[in-house]
Amino acid sequence: MKRIVFIIVFILILLAIPLTVFLVSKNQEMRQRAAPATTLTLSPTSLSKQVGDEFTLEVHMDTATNQVVAVQVSLSFDPTKLEAEWIHNGTMFPNIISSGVIGNGTASIALGAANTTTPITGTGMIATIKMKALAGTSAPVSVKFTADTFVGALGEGSTNVLTSTIPSTISISGAAVDTSASSASSSASLTTDLTSHTEATGSATTSAVMILSPTTNQDVATQQPTIQGKAPAGSTVTIAVYSTQQITATVVADANGNWSYTIPKALEAGPHTVVVAAQNPTSGQTETATIGFVVSNGTENGASGSAMPVSGSETPTLILLGLGILLFLSGVSIPVFSRRTL
Numbered sequence: 515m516k517r518i519v520f521i522i523v524f525i526l527i528l529l530a531i532p533l534t535v536f537l538v539s540k541n542q543e544m545r546q547r548a549a550p551a552t553t554l555t556l557s558p559t560s561l562s563k564q565v566g567d568e569f570t571l572e573v574h575m576d577t578a579t580n581q582v583v584a585v586q587v588s589l590s591f592d593p594t595k596l597e598a599e600w601i602h603n604g605t606m607f608p609n610i611i612s613s614g615v616i617g618n619g620t621a622s623i624a625l626g627a628a629n630t631t632t633p634i635t636g637t638g639m640i641a642t643i644k645m646k647a648l649a650g651t652s653a654p655v656s657v658k659f660t661a662d663t664f665v666g667a668l669g670e671g672s673t674n675v676l677t678s679t680i681p682s683t684i685s686i687s688g689a690a691v692d693t694s695a696s697s698a699s700s701s702a703s704l705t706t707d708l709t710s711h712t713e714a715t716g717s718a719t720t721s722a723v724m725i726l727s728p729t730t731n732q733d734v735a736t737q738q739p740t741i742q743g744k745a746p747a748g749s750t751v752t753i754a755v756y757s758t759q760q761i762t763a764t765v766v767a768d769a770n771g772n773w774s775y776t777i778p779k780a781l782e783a784g785p786h787t788v789v790v791a792a793q794n795p796t797s798g799q800t801e802t803a804t805i806g807f808v809v810s811n812g813t814e815n816g817a818s819g820s821a822m823p824v825s826g827s828e829t830p831t832l833i834l835l836g837l838g839i840l841l842f843l844s845g846v847s848i849p850v851f852s853r854r855t856l
Contacts (some may be wrong), residue, residue: 790804
């Protein structure tokens with residue numbers, strides 16, 4: 515009887531081993547997938563200027579627990595009171611996915627990390643914007659982030675990890691100035707910025723740019739997948755693939771808004787992030803989309819059907835369970851056989 519109890523306890527221990535491995539892997543997975551926590555702030559948050567003054571605002575990021583790989587900054591303001599002259603990347607992001615674009619009351623830029631092995635973490639300045647005060651105000655006017663502002667992070671797929679934004683308010687004193695020369699210069703600059711982009715029609719929407727394939731967290735068997743999606747017809751689409759090294763390319767959406775790009779070199783097995791951006795000259799906005807996918811390594815753990823990590827191989831667990839069952843059967847049958855013999 516004692517031997518049977520011992521064997522049962524042994525089998526329970528064997529069953530606890532795969533359960534423990536599973537729970538540990540789930541805890542690790544939850545630690546890797548942090549909740550959205552990134553914030554963006556325009557600095558200084560408030561200031562006073564005279565009509566005709568030029569000044570610079572800085573965009574600061576705090577990633578908190580997120581590991582950021584790309585950010586789309588979109589700003590808006592009253593064009594009768596303020597004018598944006600340019601927007602550039604700051605010190606935090608080394609790569610420009612889409613160059614800064616200035617519109618009538620808008621400014622935008624898309625930035626990326628060097629690769630997925632060196633995501634952006636911590637606090638720092640991600641962009642600067644130079645502005646000019648055009649007319650006096652009876653109440654402060656705001657430069658604020660629009661709903662198009664997006665922050666993509668590792669392990670979050672297409673989720674926007676941006677949780678809050680802080681605008682900048684500007685009080686302007688003095689009489690309005692003649693801005694015809696400045697407006698002409700700004701229009702010329704905008705025309706120059708767009709010479710490398712094919713014009714798109716219609717206003718930008720949150721669905722103006724989409725990645726249709728691969729899908730979020732999809733396992734792909736090929737090391738050179740084809741990225742496909744939608745964008746405004748005729749627009750230039752910038753594609754950035756974040757791997758051990760960043761791959762950047764541009765394609766043009768056809769008359770139906772379809773575009774595709776086949777990655778020219780083999781990607782290593784594991785997770786990868788794709789960020790695409792397309793500019794809409796009519797609205798002056800840059801739309802972005804991002805997804806994460808996994809390249810399978812061809813082994814048992816490589817093609818799991820999802821981007822989530824595999825907890826372990828089933829073979830050792832089955833062997834241990836089989837051995838436990840054999841020991842249990844032998845422990846029961848031997849005493850029975852002995853009693854019958856006696």
